[in-house]
Amino acid sequence: MASLHESLNKFKKQQEKCQSTLTSIAAKAGSSRVATNYKATTASTSSSTNTKSPAPAVKFSNDTERLQHINSIRKGPVGAQIKRVIDLLLETRQALTPEQINEVCYVDINANKAVFDSLRNNLKVHYDGRCFSYKSKHDLKDKNQLLILVRKFPEGIAVIDLKDAYPNVMEDLQALKSAGQIWLLSNFDSQEDIAYPNDPRVPIKVDDDLKLLFRGIELPRDMIDIEKDLQKNGMKPATNTAKRRAMAQVHGIGSKPKPKKKKHEISKRTKLTNAHLPELFKNLNVPSS
Template identity: 25%
Template sequence: PQSIDQIAQHLGLDMKMDEELFKKVSSNTKIIFDPENVTFTYKPEHDVKSKQDLLDLLQRRRLEGGGMLVEDFKDSYLNIKEAMAELEKEGKILIVRKKDGYPRMLFYNDTVYNTPMDEQFKELWNRYKMPMETEIVAELEAAGHRTVRVRDSGPRKNEAQMKRGLTRARKVKLTNTHLSGIVDLSKDYAPPGK
C-alpha cells in the first residue's frame, strides 16, 4: 500500500491539491483504495500471493475449462517462475512451453488421469515408428488406392455471373448543360471575392 505522500513524492503529483485526479485514481478498477488509511494498492488481475494460491487458482480453472496463460500472472506474484518450477517438479501442474522453452500456459495436473501403464505396452508404443508421408502415399498406391485431389473449397461463380463480369461499363460524358450560359465550365471553380 502506498500513501498519497509516497505517490506524490514518486510521481511529483500532489493529489491532495488535485481533487479530480484523486477521484479518478481512487475509482480506478486496477487500484484498491483504503479510505481508513488513505492508501492505494495495485489490484492484479489474479490475486496470487503464494505457490498454494497459484495451485488453487489452476485447480478452480480446471473446472471452468482449462489452463491459464503465464502472461496473466506477470503482475500478480513476483516469484511465479520459482513456484511454477516447484509445482511442475512435484507433478502438480503441467506447463506448455514455447519453442524457446519459455513457459506459455499452465494447467492443473489432475492425478485422476495419471493411470499406470503396462510396461509391455510402453515398449511396443516406443518401438513403433511413424512412416514418412511420402512412404504412406507409396504404400497406398502399391495397394491399389489412388490419391484424391483436393478441390478448391471456395464459392464457385455460375456462368451468368462470369458473363456479366466480362461486360465493360460504357463511358458516359456528363455535361452541365443547364449552366452553360451562366458559368464557364472550362475553368476551375473559384469562389467570388478571392
C-alpha cells in the same frame, strides 16, 4: 662698548628673523606633506575600491535540481504520472496515502483531479477511501494458493495473468513444474506460456503397442492435406496454409523450392562398415574398378 652692544642687538634681531623664517617654512612644508599624504591615501583607497574583486555570485540551493525534477513530473502527462504511481504500488505491495505517494514518487494526487480519478477507477488499483494499493487479477499469497488456482483451470490459465499476483510467483511456478504438479506449455497462437494442472492421482499409462501405432502413422507431406484431415475429424487447424500461400503470392513472395537430396554413390574411397551384410548393397550401382 656702545658699538659692541649695538652689534649684539642687531645680531639677535637677525637670529629672530631667521628663526621666524625657518618656522614659517617648516609649517608650510608640514602642511604640504600632510596634504600630499592625504591625497596619496585617498588615491590608494579609491584605487583599492575600484580594483576590489566583485562580490561572489549568488549560489542556488543544492536542492534546485531535485525541485526541477519534481516540477517536470507534476507537469508531465497524466498517463506518465499514473504509471509512476502504479509501479510504486506494485513494487511496495503496500497501501499508501496520497501524501506518502507524493513523498516517494512526487506525484501530487490531491492536487491533480485527473490523476486522482484515473487511479481510483484503474483496474490495477484498489482505493479504500483513504489509501491506494495494487490490485492483481488473482489475489494470491503463496505457492499453495497458486496451485489451488491452477487446478481450477483444467483448460489452462495464462501465466501473464499470474505474473503480478505476488513478488516471487514466477519462481513458485517453476517449482511446481519441477515437482510435476503443473505443466507449463507455450500457446501456439500467442506464444504465451499456459499453466495446466497435473493431478498425480490420475496417472496415465500408455501401452507400447499404442505408442508404436502412433509413431507408425505417416503424415501427409503437404500442410494443406494435414489441415484437411484435421477438419474431417472435427478439429480446427491452428494454421491456414492456403491463405498464407495466397497472401505470399499477392506480395510476390514465392514459395521456397525444396532442396534436392544429394544422391550418395559408393566409390572406391567409400568405407563399407556393413560389408558383412551384402543384401544392403544389392540395389546399389558400384562402379567397376
